[in-house]
Amino acid sequence: MSETVNSPAAPGDGGEPRSAAPGVSRRGLLARSGAVGLGAAGVALLPGVVTGAQAEPSTAAGSAPATSASGSPALPAFDPLRPPAVPLAVRSPYLSTWMTADVPAGHWPSFWTGRVTAMTGIAVIDGQNYLFLGAPGVPNHPLSRGLVQRSLTLTATRSRFELEGGGVRLTLTFLSPVEPGDLRRQSMPLSYLFAEVRSLDGKAHDVALYFDISGEWAHGNSGTKIQWAQEQVPASGAGPSLTSLSFTPASPQVLSENGDTASWGTVVWSAANQDGLTWQIGADTDVRPAALSNGKLGNTVDTAQPRAINDRWPVFAFHFDLGSVRNAPRTAALSVGHVREPAVSYLGAQLPPLWKSYWSSWQDMVGYFHADADGARSRTDSLDRRIQRDATAAGGAKYAALCALSLRQAYGATELVSRNGKPWAFLKEISSDGNVSSVDVTYPTIPVFLYTDPEYLRLLLEPLLDYPENGGWPKEFAEHDLGSSYPNASGHNDGNEEDMPVEESANMLLMTAAYLARTDAATAKAFATDHYAILRQWSDYLVANALDPGYQNQTDDFTGFIAHSANLALKGILAIGAMAQVATAVGNAADATRYRATAKDYIGQWVAKAQDTTPDHLKLAYDQPGTWSLKYNGYPDALLGLGLVPAEVAQEEADWYLTQVNQYGIPLDPRHSYTKGDWEMWTAAWLRGHAVSQVLIDTLYDFATATPTRVPFSDWYDTVSGTQSGFQARPVVGGIFALLSLGK
Structure with missing residues (x-):
C-alpha cells in the first residue's frame, strides 16, 4: 500500500x-x-x-420513503x-x-x-x-x-x-x-x-x-x-x-x-x-x-x-x-x-x-x-438472502447493509487466471499503489472469502507462495507484492520493493492458518506440507523480530514508519501462534509445541510492554506513554481461536475505545481523526459482545450512508467530517465480513 x-x-x-x-x-x-x-x-x-x-439519507436500514403532502414520495x-x-x-x-x-x-x-x-x-x-x-x-x-x-x-x-x-x-x-x-x-x-x-x-x-x-x-x-x-x-x-x-x-x-x-x-x-x-x-x-x-x-x-x-x-x-x-x-x-x-503476466510469462x-x-x-x-438470478438471490440473514444475526440490520455494499467491490478487484492449467487468482491494489496481489491488501480482504468461499483464498495464496519458493525473491521475510504495477507480476528479484518485514510475514502465516482451518484435514495437510519450508522460515523471522519490532513500515503506511509498535507486535505474536496450527496440520508436534510456547511467552511480555501507565489501555508504541491505537490485529486471535490475548486486556481496550468515539467512528490513533473501515470491523469482530462492537458498526454505517464524498466505498475516511481521506473501490472492504467470518 x-x-x-x-x-x-x-x-x-x-x-x-x-x-x-x-x-x-x-x-x-x-x-x-x-x-x-x-x-x-x-x-x-x-x-x-x-x-x-x-437528498437526505434514510435514518435506518430499510426505511420507508419520505412522502409529500400529496402522498407521493418526495x-x-x-x-x-x-x-x-x-x-x-x-x-x-x-x-x-x-x-x-x-x-x-x-x-x-x-x-x-x-x-x-x-x-x-x-x-x-x-x-x-x-x-x-x-x-x-x-x-x-x-x-x-x-x-x-x-x-x-x-x-x-x-x-x-x-x-x-x-x-x-x-x-x-x-x-x-x-x-x-x-x-x-x-x-x-x-x-x-x-x-x-x-x-x-x-x-x-x-x-x-x-x-x-x-x-x-x-x-x-x-x-x-x-x-x-x-x-x-x-x-x-x-x-x-x-x-x-x-x-x-x-x-x-x-x-x-x-x-x-x-x-x-x-x-x-x-x-x-x-x-x-x-x-x-x-x-x-x-x-x-x-x-x-x-x-x-x-x-x-x-x-x-x-x-x-x-x-x-x-x-x-x-x-x-x-x-x-x-x-x-x-x-x-x-x-x-x-x-x-x-489477462496478466507472471515473472514474464x-x-x-x-x-x-x-x-x-x-x-x-x-x-x-x-x-x-x-x-x-436464482443463485445470487440465494446468496443475497444468506448474507442478509447471517449478517443481521451477527451484527444487526446496519451490519447487513454494509456487507451488501461490500461484496461486489471486494470480489471485483480480483480475477481468475490459468497457470499451466492450474487456476490462480490475482488481486489489484486498486486506488493506492496499483500493485499486483499486495500481501497487506489481500490480508484485510480475507474475511469475505473465509465466509463465502475459502478455496478462493487458497487461489490468491498460491502465487504469493510460489514466488518466494520458486521465483527468486531474495529476502528472508515475505514479499510485499508480486509486482509494482498490475497486471504485470514481475516480482522484485532485486529486493527493491516496499518492505514490510513483520507485517507481511505475519500476514502470510495468518492467512494460511485461516485457510487451513476452513478446508478438510487432508487438503489442509497437503497444502501446509507443500509450503511448510517457507512458512517456517517466516515464522522464525518473527520469533527473532516480532516481540519488539524495529523501525519498520506496516500496512497503514500513510501514517509512516514506526518503531516498537504495539499493534504490529501483536500481529507478529499471533502469527507465531498461527504457525503452531500450521505445524499441527502437517503433524509436526515438536514445532507446534515450540511455536505455541513462544507465542504464549511473548504475549505476556507484550502486555507488560504495551500497557499504559494510566493503566486503562494499551499504547500506540512501547516507548510512547499516553498514546493508544485501535488494536484491530486482535481479530486473528478470535478468528483462529488462539486464545492468546488475555480477556481483561481486550475488555480494557474495548472500554477505552468507547471514550474515543467520533461522529463517524473511532480514529486509528490520536495522531489523526481518520480511520479505516476494514480495521473498524476487524475490531468489532474481535470485541464482539462488547458495546463498542455495535458502536463501530453503527458509525461506519452512518459514514457510508451520509458521506458527501461520492466515490466507490472508501475504506479510509475522516471520523469527524465523514469525508474521504483517500482510497476508493478497494477490495479491503471485504474486511467488513469479519464478524461473519467467525461463524463455522
Missing part, C-alpha cells in the same frame, strides 16, 4: 471536455438541444427526483442504505462502473476513478421521451422529462432502481454475479442489465427502451482510436441468440494500463434477441436522434473506423420496441463485459484468463452467460 491516491473527477460532470461535434462540447450540445439542467442540478427539477446534497427510498456510489457493472479490475449519484438520470456512470464510462437510457412512453440513465444530449429531441426514481434497493450482488413515469413502472436491475465455489462462472468478466416494464394504471401503453454505451469503456484516454464490430451470437442451449456490439483499441498495448484502465482487450455489449430489437453503431448525434425519430435503429455499422473515442463519440446502441404494455411485464436483457487475453479453459471464444462465453441468466 502507499500514500499515492488517485483523485476522482467531479462526479457526473463528464470529466474532460467531450466534443459532440467540432467546436461543440457536450455541455454546449445540451444547451442547444434544450436539455440544460439534466445534469446534477437539473435532475432536481424533475418531479420527485432529488440528487446530491439535496425523495427516493434507499434500502438498506444510500450508497456513496452505486455499483452497476463491477466484476473485475477493468469492469468496474459505478453511479456516483442518488439517481441515474442526469448523471454519467463512471469507472472507479471517476472517469466517465457513459451509458444512456431513454424510455419512450406513448410518444413521450423520458430520460432514466446518463446525461445525453439528443439534437432536436429535448429531454425535459425524466422517469421518477421511487427507490433504490441494494443487495450483495445487485442494484435495483424502481422508476415511474407516463403510467408505467421501469425496474432496472444491474446484476454482477458472485459465484462462490464455481470457478467457471466466477471467471466470466461479464455483468447483467435487466429492464422490466409494466403498466401502473391498468391502461395499455406503447413503450420502447433505448440503451447505449460509449467508446469510453475501451480505454482511459478518449483520444485513443478504437474499432468495432457487430455480430450475431448463436443461442447456447435453451438460451436466446444475441446481438453483440464489440469494440477494442485499434492499437492495443498488451499488459499496459492508461488511467488504471486496460489498454488492451474488448468491450462486449450484448442484447438477447427478441421481436422489436434493433441496433446501431455510430456517432451519438446520429444514433440517438434516429432512435427517437424513427422508433427504431438502422441495424448499421458506422464505417468511419478506426477513429478516436472523442471523434464524433461513437456509441453502441440497442432499441427495444416492447409494443403495448399492460399488467404483464415486458423485459429486455443485456450484458456488458471486458475480455482480455492474456503471459497467463490466459481462466474462462478460456471453459470456452474457446468470448462469443461462446457470452452465449452461455445469457442462457444462464435465470440460474444466475
